[in-house]
Amino acid sequence: MITLDLSKAKLNENLESYKDTVKEIHDMIHNKTGAGNDFLGWVELPENYDKAEVELIKKTAANLKEKTDVLLVCGIGGSYLGARAAIEAINGLYPKNKVEIIYVGNTFSSNYIKQVAEYIEGKDFAINVISKSGTTTETSIAFRIFKEMCEAKYGKEGARERIVATTDKARGALKTLATEEGYTTFVIPDDVGGRYSVLTPVGLFPIAMAGIDIDEMLKGANDAMNKYSNPDLNQNDAYKYGVAR
Template sequence: MQVDIGNALASVADPGVGADALDVLDDRVAIAHDRIAAGMADDDFGYASLNLPERTDAAAIESAVEPLADSDAVLTVGIGGSALGAATVSTALGPSDTTHRVLDNVDPEAVAEVLDDLPLDSTAVNAVSRSGTTAETLSNFLVVRDAMESAGVDWTDQTIVTTGEAGPLRALAEEHDLPALDVPDGVPGRFSALSAVGLVPAAIQGHDIEAVLSGGQAAMDSLSDSLYDCPAYAYGALAYALDQRGASVNAVMPYAERLEPFAEWFAQLWAESLGKDGLGQTPARALGATDQHSQLQLYRAGPRDKMVTLVRASERTDREIPETDVEDLAYLGGTGLGELLDAEFEATEASLAAAGRPNVRIELDRLDARGIGELLYAMEVACVLAGELYGIETFNQPAVEWGKNAARGLLGADGEFPEADAVAEKERLVVE
């Protein structure tokens, strides 16, 4: 994997980072690297995430999913980090005879549509919750279980859970002898893609999850004490530095349909980890080349408060564009869709640079198992580094917990939830 930060330098972009400032930043990266390395060595909370390529047991995951290997579909029931990593890995690895669907919202109409669309008698249910008490996940799981029972399907034959050592989901697995895998200790959900949390659906689909971990290991091996030698640190340091100079929005724009869920995964990683103490860059999601026609106008000519992250794979399969006798389209004939997509990528990059808008290129060798593992690990490291530079607690999410407590109180859960009082106290000015 390569990261090109040239278009984020002050000689090109405004805001941009000057060469001298980059050297000063590199000194801070060296200090942050020492803290990160120490946290990894001690398996400290959060930093333990960065050990997953070495710690995750691919064989154990493959053994656990073996009874479900002949499923026609796999349905992941989770939310946030318990679903986005799995969706990202599975989608990036491409088509399979086993489709993958996700229930990560409690919109009743959407849930009904997904269940109506699945062959329930040959669908593997992948339930994921560390606590086993996540309201959205457990509600959806109960709905899925009820749908299977109503269809005469024994849900216990088709369910695998990934959860903590204790809790309702673990107890359910023990009661019904369900295959169960562990959510790794010390790993926040949004950093858990390279564990059973993110790899079970891909394993059921028959993808090479060992190669995913190998890609993560490659990115892990590239860690060094300088942003000039480490693509992940280069990205994290530049994103932080650009934010400090006014680029408070980070628009992530992969040029591959199979990486669209990656942008969603990145958005949670970046927002939940770095959005604290009045700090943090706001992630925005885009898709190349589609959003050149819907968002690029703003990125190139709107407020100078954005950096654009362009992501692509160097190698891909292509499909030839047929020759045509339409004169205005003749230049397309005989080229390929991939060639056109590359031209769109490079034109967007040049367009932003010409307007003095900072952008960074992330380039994978190939969009395969190794490539997605490398990308996910590198972005996690970049996020941790940025957190060190901001001086914030990267691995907690107090604002999210506040909202969860408010919802529990509204639904009448046992316990005291003063956060729920804020609902009744809402200021209202209704226009009809």
Template sequence: MSLKLEVKTEIKLDYQGFQNQINEFHSRINDKNSPDINFLGWNNFPEVAINPQEIARMRKIVENLHQNSINVLVVIGIGGSYLGAKAALDFILGLGPFENKPEVIFLGNSLSSTDLYQKIEYLKTKNFAINVISKSGSTIEPAITFQILYQFLIDQIGEKLAKTRTFVTTSIKSGELLEIAKSNELEIFEVIESIGGRFSVLSSVGFFPLLFAKINVDEIIQGAIEAHKRYSTSSISQNLAYKYALFRFLMYKNFNYKTEILISYEPFLIYFNEWWKQLFGESEGKNLKGLFPASAIFTTDLHSLGQFIQDGSKNFFQTIIYIKKPKFDLGIKKLVQFNTKINKLSGKTVSEINFQAFLATTLAHSSYGNNPNLVLEIADSSPKTFGHLVMFFEKACAMSAYLLGVNPFDQPGVESYKNELAKNLGWDR
């Protein structure tokens, strides 16, 4: 898989002056004696992250579900427990709508009673299974949703059958969800202790929903393996993941930019952007430090944010993911009934015009708008490319956080709202 990185800015950047720091942090990420070794399972790829026996078991379960006409899987989880899988599904399949294909629905990622009610109403006419994902089971959004939905499933088909359609992805060492799964004899998939939620899509957390949707998980793994090898060097000039990390750090530290906007030109990348926002937001937003991760979809958001990006305050830079080959394309034919200027575009395709919009916007924002732009060009939106891109960003994120001087693998600030909510509810977490 080819990934190209191009910086479009008049700012002069000195990468080589940071090679010694990069070498130090590279060792911290890759050394088996690293003080952070208990959080680096995602980087020990595929040895730690991939369990071939568990994937084989998942395949058999999915095959059995499909044979029994169970074509809807409800994934219950929040944060890294669902964002990676949702990002992968949209990235690889597109947004649909799809007919006669397995459907994956995501719940437990909010406390919206309306959303939960409406999705349960939809499920009343469906044969569905449940995959609840939580390392501990004590996170309130998925815990509430699982309790309500499991009762609904029991009411629909009876407890005995409901047990055969409920799958729990959790820690196999301890936790409320593990105890629930054991006491109710539910199938368990392992959340690997050394892989945090936001780094977990390339593991059982992401694989079961993807297998259910008939995604080629082997190709995702292959893409991640290739990226893992490609970005295994500490050389800044040869490691694009580290070059991206250093670019971000210099924008923040040396040039006082406070926000990075991740921009895509395909709506099916909305949730990939959301996954990226959690990855960098939770990894770097500590000790009053860090770039604020924002996102936009062009050309859609050019008609809402475009004015601000072009002429507004200059406290942000842009990282653009551009996909060279679209999934599908449509030609524009001359329509004699429409005597408009659009007819002059006949003979072109929609993707060709989208590409010209990308070129024009990048030039306008970087040259005339004076906003630094970094372009990541990827070949396509295949499973292999998805695996590669995830590994690229995960390696970049770890390095970027170390350069910033923060721990990439904890999220103490998230606990504050959880603890206050528990107090309000009189709930012992």
């Protein structure tokens, strides 16, 4: 668990002067009364996540890892950055004996897409396309290209087993396509924004594919949630760090 020592920090103001303000902000977040409260699903996510979906994520990842050298994570912004940060922090940049994770769908660079396509030519690969709407331009273009590659290599049925969609639970272009094609599909919660989505299927599926124990990750997140949910500024290192910044 991360701790904070400000004993040698040269602060211009007394942290105590922010105590009431921090408590007010804390209450607005946890009571969901402030602006943007409809996107606060992340606050208690380590405890209130969909247990059945996490079990399906683990099962899907375990099966797919057996026949996959490379996973293409096709998404942009928060749809891939959280997973990438977690995977690289835990596994490092070049882990051995793990499914290689390559990130696509976050750029218009045709050269980048061409290089990735050439690199995976002789490898077994799978795709995790991540988009709430399914209409994000960079992601849509990359997915279309690699979906065609996947179908050309494995056939429609084989590709169906290698493409996983993470998207809205009920609507959107990607949800419609995933239903029509019969892809395994995971849900992006309505009340969790992309920047906070690493503990949703957005992050958990790629992380599981990278060989990381997502049960332990969620347990650690739950421990952190409990530790850093104290409204008292003096007892909460996360709040103290925020004020010091």
